[in-house]
Amino acid sequence: MTKYVDQGKNDTRSGYGAGMTELGRTNPNVVALCADLVGSLKIQTFIDENPERFFQVGIAEANMMGIAAGLTIGGKIPFTGTFANFSTGRVYDQIRQSIAYSGKNVKICASHAGITLGEDGATHQILEDIGLMKMLPGMVVINPCDYNQTKAATIAIADYDGPVYLRFGRPKVANFTPVDQKFEIGKALMLNEGTDVTIVATGHLVWEALTACENLEAQGISAEVINIHTIKPLDSEAVLKSVKKTGCIVTAEEHNYLGGLGESIAGMLATRYPTPQEFVATQDTFGESGTPAQLMEKYGLNNKAIEKAVLKVMTRK
Amino acid sequence: MPNIKELQDNVIQTRRDILRMVHKVNSGHPGGSLGCTEFFVALYHEIMELNEGFDMDGINEDLFFLSNGHISPVFYSVLARKGYFPVDELNTFRLIDSRLQGHPTTHEGLPGVRIASGSLGQGMSVAIGAAQAKKLNGDAKLIYSLHGDGELQEGQNWEAIMYASGKKVDNLIATIDLNGKQIDGATDDVLPMGNLKAKFEAFDWDVLEIKEGNNLEAVIKGMQEAKSRTGKGKPVCVLLYTEMGNGIDFMMHTHAWHGKAPNDEQLENALSQNAETLGDY
Numbered sequence: 001m002t003k004y005v006d007q008g009k010n011d012t013r014s015g016y017g018a019g020m021t022e023l024g025r026t027n028p029n030v031v032a033l034c035a036d037l038v039g040s041l042k043i044q045t046f047i048d049e050n051p052e053r054f055f056q057v058g059i060a061e062a063n064m065m066g067i068a069a070g071l072t073i074g075g076k077i078p079f080t081g082t083f084a085n086f087s088t089g090r091v092y093d094q095i096r097q098s099i100a101y102s103g104k105n106v107k108i109c110a111s112h113a114g115i116t117l118g119e120d121g122a123t124h125q126i127l128e129d130i131g132l133m134k135m136l137p138g139m140v141v142i143n144p145c146d147y148n149q150t151k152a153a154t155i156a157i158a159d160y161d162g163p164v165y166l167r168f169g170r171p172k173v174a175n176f177t178p179v180d181q182k183f184e185i186g187k188a189l190m191l192n193e194g195t196d197v198t199i200v201a202t203g204h205l206v207w208e209a210l211t212a213c214e215n216l217e218a219q220g221i222s223a224e225v226i227n228i229h230t231i232k233p234l235d236s237e238a239v240l241k242s243v244k245k246t247g248c249i250v251t252a253e254e255h256n257y258l259g260g261l262g263e264s265i266a267g268m269l270a271t272r273y274p275t276p277q278e279f280v281a282t283q284d285t286f287g288e289s290g291t292p293a294q295l296m297e298k299y300g301l302n303n304k305a306i307e308k309a310v311l312k313v314m315t316r317k
Numbered sequence: 318m319p320n321i322k323e324l325q326d327n328v329i330q331t332r333r334d335i336l337r338m339v340h341k342v343n344s345g346h347p348g349g350s351l352g353c354t355e356f357f358v359a360l361y362h363e364i365m366e367l368n369e370g371f372d373m374d375g376i377n378e379d380l381f382f383l384s385n386g387h388i389s390p391v392f393y394s395v396l397a398r399k400g401y402f403p404v405d406e407l408n409t410f411r412l413i414d415s416r417l418q419g420h421p422t423t424h425e426g427l428p429g430v431r432i433a434s435g436s437l438g439q440g441m442s443v444a445i446g447a448a449q450a451k452k453l454n455g456d457a458k459l460i461y462s463l464h465g466d467g468e469l470q471e472g473q474n475w476e477a478i479m480y481a482s483g484k485k486v487d488n489l490i491a492t493i494d495l496n497g498k499q500i501d502g503a504t505d506d507v508l509p510m511g512n513l514k515a516k517f518e519a520f521d522w523d524v525l526e527i528k529e530g531n532n533l534e535a536v537i538k539g540m541q542e543a544k545s546r547t548g549k550g551k552p553v554c555v556l557l558y559t560e561m562g563n564g565i566d567f568m569m570h571t572h573a574w575h576g577k578a579p580n581d582e583q584l585e586n587a588l589s590q591n592a593e594t595l596g597d598y
Contacts, residue, residue, distance in 0.1 A: 031453070052453065055484075063442045063476035070382075070446020073431050074454055075374050078446075093436050094473070098443055102423050102433045 001217050002192045004176040004210055010147035012168035012204075013111040017042025018147075019154025020079065024050045027077070027158050033068055034081040035061045040170075041081040041111050061086045065094035065106075072104045077158055080106065084113035084167055085126035088133060099163050100136040106164075107157050108133075113143075113167045114254035115282065115299055116204055116292035125287035131259020133165040134232045140164040140185060141232040143253075143261075145206035147175040149229060152183035160185055167203065169254075171292045174207045177227075186230045188238035194224035197310050198242040198249040202228045202261045205252040205280065205301065212306035223310060231261050236268050243269065248276045248313040252306050254296075257281035276316035278309035319363050324533055326594035327358045327398060332564045333597060334394035334407055336587050339578040342411040345419065348574035349465065350391035352496050352531070352559040356463070357395040359536045364544065366458060371401055371428035379458045380447055382432055384440020385465035385494065386420040387576070392430075393417050397598075401429035404598045438471025440464060441491055445481050448489045459547055462491045467499030470508050475520075481552040482521035490543045492555040495530070498572035514556055523551040530559035565590055 023030040024046040032046055033055045047054045055071075057064040061082055068078035080087065087110035088095070099106045110129065117125045134141045142157070142164065144150040150168045157164045191206070192213055201209035206227045213223040224242050228235065243249050249269070251262035262279040269275045282299050296302040331354050339345035361367070365379040383392050390410065397404045402416070409415035416425040420435030432443045444462035451458060468474070481489060493513065501507050510516075517524045523546050527539035539555060546553050561575065562568025565587045568579075579587055 055449065057480060058476075058483075060476035060480065062439075062473040063445075063480055066439050066442020066473065066477065067446035067449065067480070069432060070443040070448070071450045073374060073380070073443075073447045074376065074450030074456070076450050076453065094439055094442075097433050097436045098439050104432075 001213055004191070006174035006176050008175055009172040010175045011170060011172045012144060012147055012150040013040065013170060014042045015144070015147040015150030016109055016111065016154050016168055017045065019151040020046040021049070022155055023158050024053070029075055029077045030079065030158055031055065031071055031076045032079050032081065033057055033064050035059055035064050035086065037082050040083070043081060061091045062094050065091045066098050068106045069098040069102060069104045072106060078106050079109050081109050081111070083124060084110035084129045085124055088129040089126060092132060096136060100139055103138065104163060105161055107166060108164065109154070109166045111168055112170045114169060114204070115287040115295045115301065116169050116171045116254060118170065118292045118295065119289050121289040122286040127256045127282050127287065128259060129167060130231055130253070130255050130261065134259070134264065138162060139232065140230070141167070142185065142230050143167045143203040144229045145203055145227055146173060146177055148177045148179050148181065149183065152181060153229065156183040156185060169204055173204055176207065186233045186235055188235035189227040189229070190238070191227050192223065192225040194222040194246065196222045196246060197314055198224045198226065198239070198246045199252065199306060199310065200226045200228050200239060200249060200261070200265060201252040202231060204254050208301070208303040209252055209306055211303035212310065215303065215307055216310060221310065228261060231264060234264050234268060236272070239265055239268065240273055243273060243275045247317045250278045250280060250306060250309045250313055252280035254301055255281055256284055258284055276313050278313040280305050280309050319537055321533060324358055324362055327362060328354050328533065329591045330593070330595040331358060331391060331394040331398065332591045333588060333593060335390040336579060336584055337597065338390045338393070338407055338410040340584045343578045344411060345390055345578060346387040346576045347390065347578065348561040348568060348572070349385065349388040349494065349496065351563050351565060351568065352561045353388055353463065353494055354391050354563065355531050355533050355536050356492065356557060357391050359533060359540060360461060361395050361399045363537050364540045365461065373431060375431070376454065377456055377458055380431065380460050382440050382444045382447065382460070382462040383421060384434055384462055385437060385468050386434030389419065389421050392421060396429035398595065402427060407598045437465070437468045438473040441474055441477035444489055444491065445477055445486050448486050451488055459544065460489045462489070464491060464493050465499070466493055466495045466497065466510065466513070467504050467507065469493065469510060469513070478517065478520045478522065485550050486552050487548055487550050490547065490553045490555060492557050494559055495556050496559045496561040498561050498575065500572070500575050502572055517554045521551060522554045523549070524554045524556060526556045526558070528558050530557040531563045
């Protein structure tokens with residue numbers, strides 16, 4: 001299979017911070033907002049270099065979303081920053097009315113998404129955010145897989161005119177995408193061509209999918225691995241092309257199976273090319289405290305879970 | 318000096334527009350709309366400095382945000398008669414395929430509207446953002462906003478009120494429509510909010526009161542005073558005392574007309590109290 005090298009573990013939120021640093025230097029319309037989580041969102045360099053373009057709103061996320069909507073009136077491109085739970089569930093109606101329905105060019109940037117937030121536990125580990133955001137008409141939903149891709153996505157969404165939800169995480173994970181890879185919204189990336197099964201993964205699960213692919217190869221199974229960083233709009237053609245070749249699919253994400261990437265793909269395949277599918281996702285449950293690795297293991301979100309799902313789905317062809 | 322007769326003609330015509338709009342579709346919110354008619358006419362014809370035509374970014378002009386979006390009838394009438402869109406379009410209020418949705422929205426591209434509102438409590442945050450964008454752009458024009466008194470029960474307002482003074486957003490004039498009523502009854506019965514002047518002052522806003530919120534001259538004088546207090550380090554709050562249903566005797570002194578349209582007979586009675594001035598649409 002195609003070899004991917006970890007260039008050194010790093011957190012995707014630092015990719016966001018690096019992207020913001022670059023935007024601060026290249027796009028004078030970009031402004032940043034934060035609800036008392038500057039350190040967690042890694043945007044101190046942006047703030048130091050552009051103090052007049054940073055808005056610290058305090059612990060008041062609803063107000064932050066409204067202010068962001070207002071800042072677009074006058075040509076600013078606001079990037080809001082807080083944890084994923086407080087970026088979505090806490091402020092759903094503010095996003096719905098003042099941003100999505102109003103068609104405002106706000107970038108909702110959400111760190112600490114999913115179960116890998118770890119020890120803080122279920123109050124902070126949102127596993128429903130992709131579903132909440134993808135249901136809003138006109139909202140773009142992006143979940144990059146590593147530091148380099150998060151940085152590239154952050155920079156790319158500034159050039160897109162419309163509301164975007166950008167989801168990333170807390171832990172240091174493998175950084176393996178090319179440093180100069182251009183980020184195209186809505187364009188899936190083929191990571192490994194295979195013939196027996198399609199594995200479509202998003203976010204932290206992409207590296208797990210590559211690990212699973214390697215282990216499967218040793219068992220004589222040829223897996224095709226696709227990185228879907230944009231959940232909405234979905235690159236349906238890339239998925240269809242792959243399943244027409246392999247005849248079965250496993251979807252993998254750090255999210256509830258209800259409302260996530262897997263559900264989007266299942267809905268698309270049901271109407272266009274019905275295909276056996278297995279979901280690697282949380283099973284309609286809240287998380288709990290623990291280390292990211294322990295939680296990924298317990299909730300069935302690692303490479304072993306993907307391998308198991310592959311073996312199962314292949315029997316259903 | 319403002320031509321009070323001409324402005325009063327606008328007020329009466331807008332009252333007629335409001336009544337006819339809600340009557341036609343047997344829905345909508347006439348009470349609060351009628352209570353704020355003098356305020357809207359004063360704001361758009363006398364107070365705000367506006368550019369020709371409509372541009373979403375509103376650079377170098379004053380901007381207005383309506384937070385309590387259910388009083389869309391008065392907003393639509395005043396926008397139309399100010400020339401933002403054809404007055405005849407008021408005929409389409411709340412009808413299918415209309416740009417005049419039940420609550421105001423940017424979604425259908427109606428000129429004059431810069432944010433959707435209806436779900437309450439969100440407008441002050443948006444107004445603050447627009448005010449801060451003006452400061453970043455070196456634009457000295459002002460942001461005006463309107464909020465219901467009952468609407469202040471929504472917690473997001475208090476996040477915004479705290480922020481606006483804390484961050485010295487002094488190019489913002491937020492007006493509270495103090496009619497003392499909401500859907501379920503008197504505000505004091507539903508959820509007493511105590512002394513709003515003291516509350517805003519405790520949050521370090523500059524507060525002024527317009528006791529006669531349905532007296533055009535008093536509204537103009539009060540809003541000019543509010544304008545003179547901007548740029549001094551504090552956001553400005555105007556407490557506008559109004560009468561819900563103002564100008565129609567049977568709609569005043571009750572909360573019954575918050576969200577109810579008049580029937581044929583009631584419409585005729587109401588219109589007879591406000592003879593046509595600028596011409597019905």
